[in-house]
Amino acid sequence: MTPQTSTDPDGRATPPDPTIDRFDRGEAAAEATAALRGTTRGELFRRAGLLVGGGAIAAGVPLAIADAQGGLSKRDVEILNYALTLEYLEAAFYAEAVDRGKLHGEAQRFASVVAQHEAAHVQALKKVLGGKAVKAPKFDFQGTTGSQKSFLATAQVLEDTGVSAYQGQAPRIKSDAVLASAGSILAVEARHAAWVRDIIGGGGDPVPAPSAFNEPKTMDQVLAAVKKTGFLQ
Amino acid sequence: MDNITPSVDVSHLAAFDLDGALGEAADRINHGTRKSFLRNAGILGGGMALLSLLPGVARAAGGGLPKGDIDILNYALTLEYLESSFYAEANRQGALSGELARFAKAVGQHEDAHVQALKQTLGGKATKKPRFDFQGTTAGKDTFAKTAMVLEDTGVKAYQGQATNIRTPAVLKAAISIHPVEARHAAWIASIMGSGSSPAPDAFNPAADMETVLAAVKSTGFVPALASAPAGDAVSGQPAMTG
Numbered sequence: 001m002t003p004q005t006s007t008d009p010d011g012r013a014t015p016p017d018p019t020i021d022r023f024d025r026g027e028a029a030a031e032a033t034a035a036l037r038g039t040t041r042g043e044l045f046r047r048a049g050l051l052v053g054g055g056a057i058a059a060g061v062p063l064a065i066a067d068a069q070g071g072l073s074k075r076d077v078e079i080l081n082y083a084l085t086l087e088y089l090e091a092a093f094y095a096e097a098v099d100r101g102k103l104h105g106e107a108q109r110f111a112s113v114v115a116q117h118e119a120a121h122v123q124a125l126k127k128v129l130g131g132k133a134v135k136a137p138k139f140d141f142q143g144t145t146g147s148q149k150s151f152l153a154t155a156q157v158l159e160d161t162g163v164s165a166y167q168g169q170a171p172r173i174k175s176d177a178v179l180a181s182a183g184s185i186l187a188v189e190a191r192h193a194a195w196v197r198d199i200i201g202g203g204g205d206p207v208p209a210p211s212a213f214n215e216p217k218t219m220d221q222v223l224a225a226v227k228k229t230g231f232l233q
Numbered sequence: 234m235d236n237i238t239p240s241v242d243v244s245h246l247a248a249f250d251l252d253g254a255l256g257e258a259a260d261r262i263n264h265g266t267r268k269s270f271l272r273n274a275g276i277l278g279g280g281m282a283l284l285s286l287l288p289g290v291a292r293a294a295g296g297g298l299p300k301g302d303i304d305i306l307n308y309a310l311t312l313e314y315l316e317s318s319f320y321a322e323a324n325r326q327g328a329l330s331g332e333l334a335r336f337a338k339a340v341g342q343h344e345d346a347h348v349q350a351l352k353q354t355l356g357g358k359a360t361k362k363p364r365f366d367f368q369g370t371t372a373g374k375d376t377f378a379k380t381a382m383v384l385e386d387t388g389v390k391a392y393q394g395q396a397t398n399i400r401t402p403a404v405l406k407a408a409i410s411i412h413p414v415e416a417r418h419a420a421w422i423a424s425i426m427g428s429g430s431s432p433a434p435d436a437f438n439p440a441a442d443m444e445t446v447l448a449a450v451k452s453t454g455f456v457p458a459l460a461s462a463p464a465g466d467a468v469s470g471q472p473a474m475t476g
Binding site: 113114116117120121124163167170171176179180181183184185186187188189190191192193194195198199202203204207208209211212213214215216 | 332335336339340342343346347350389393396397402405406409410411412413414415416417418419420421423424425431432433435436437438439440
């Protein structure tokens with residue numbers, strides 16, 4: 001996640017590279033994670049208006065989450081709101097990209113399909129969370145939706161991050177219904193990631209499926225990465 | 234990238250210490266249908282069949298894994314054997330070119346790595362590889378691509394359908410690291426096939442339970458031992474895996 005400034009083929013400056021692939025998972029990462037705990041997350045949630053009073057009893061009983069009768073656990077609510085925040089970000093990014101109309105060909109098809117998916121994820125998560133759902137933050141995509149190239153590069157990062165984010169939370173989820181829903185979204189984020197990678201590289205570089213085992217990321221890793229993009233106002 | 238080494242180390246599962254809560258898992262999952270399938274496919278070794286009669290022993294001998302998790306891992310292993318053999322045959326046949334050839338090579342390596350990881354996790358309880366007959370589907374580009382798409386879509390649904398049945402956190406972590414890779418494969422092959430097949434056809438990926446997946450596999454005829462099983466045996470209609 002080293003910020004880099006470069007220039008795209010149209011001569012426009014492109015914003016810092018939000019790639020988090022190089023995120024250090026070793027000792028340094030453990031230190032960073034410890035440092036971030038309780039600060040970054042709290043700060044991010046506050047800024048995003050994510051910390052709402054926990055009083056409300058769980059949401060109405062939506063489609064996929066039929067068995068949350070006793071109410072969702074505190075941790076599941078936190079995970080769902082984290083997922084919702086990432087989905088807000090993705091949904092807003094694709095909506096802006098589609099609106100700006102700078103895309104063509106397969107990238108355009110990708111953007112419009114994925115925009116619908118992310119909007120559906122937002123709706124589903126909001127429904128599950130009901131009164132506990134965090135509000136959508138304000139975003140600034142730093143001009144990345146303004147060209148096909150920067151759109152695709154950013155989409156790749158967002159989707160890869162989405163996959164690792166859901167993967168990182170799955171084992172922490174308490175409710176089976178929430179886990180089942182998260183799994184159904186995880187697979188779709190992975191499909192998006194492979195799709196955009198194939199559009200960019202034609203199956204060469206980046207490889208749509210770069211590894212036999214996908215890497216999970218913790219909430220702190222993901223939130224730190226998101227924070228560094230500057231997308232979240 | 235030729236990542237053969239599992240980045241999620243599942244080998245330590247052998248040493249996984251069971252907590253008491255796992256003991257009840259075996260009872261909760263209905264094993265009848267799957268056992269009969271696994272037997273018919275020649276998948277269930279004699280030792281495992283015996284152990285299944287002795288729940289306590291099954292747990293101890295399974296590298297500490299509860300029986301339900303062993304069944305799920307062997308089910309996953311069977312699907313991975315199928316995929317890995319399919320791509321190996323396609324790569325040997327040499328009928329593929331361009332991106333399709335790159336896809337087959339990369340994905341073949343992934344499926345091999347999944348097989349190795351699952352076998353390592355299961356140790357002595359790993360089911361043996363069944364004999365496959367891919368019915369000539371690896372000999373042409375179109376049939377290869379269509380078959381690959383079906384296999385990958387099925388793989389995604391299969392892993393997704395088991396997530397809530399897995400009791401051991403380390404097994405869940407391993408499964409959930411394979412699940413999105415199968416989804417990436419599925420999207421990749423759909424993208425190669427182009428218009429008419431969407432890499433991401435729906436906002437929510439469907440899941441499939443074990444019976445549904447095994448019935449689908451049976452219908453392909455790719456597993457001769459399955460095809461000769463009595464009709465309906467692989468699909469008893471019991472909603473066993475919705476726990």
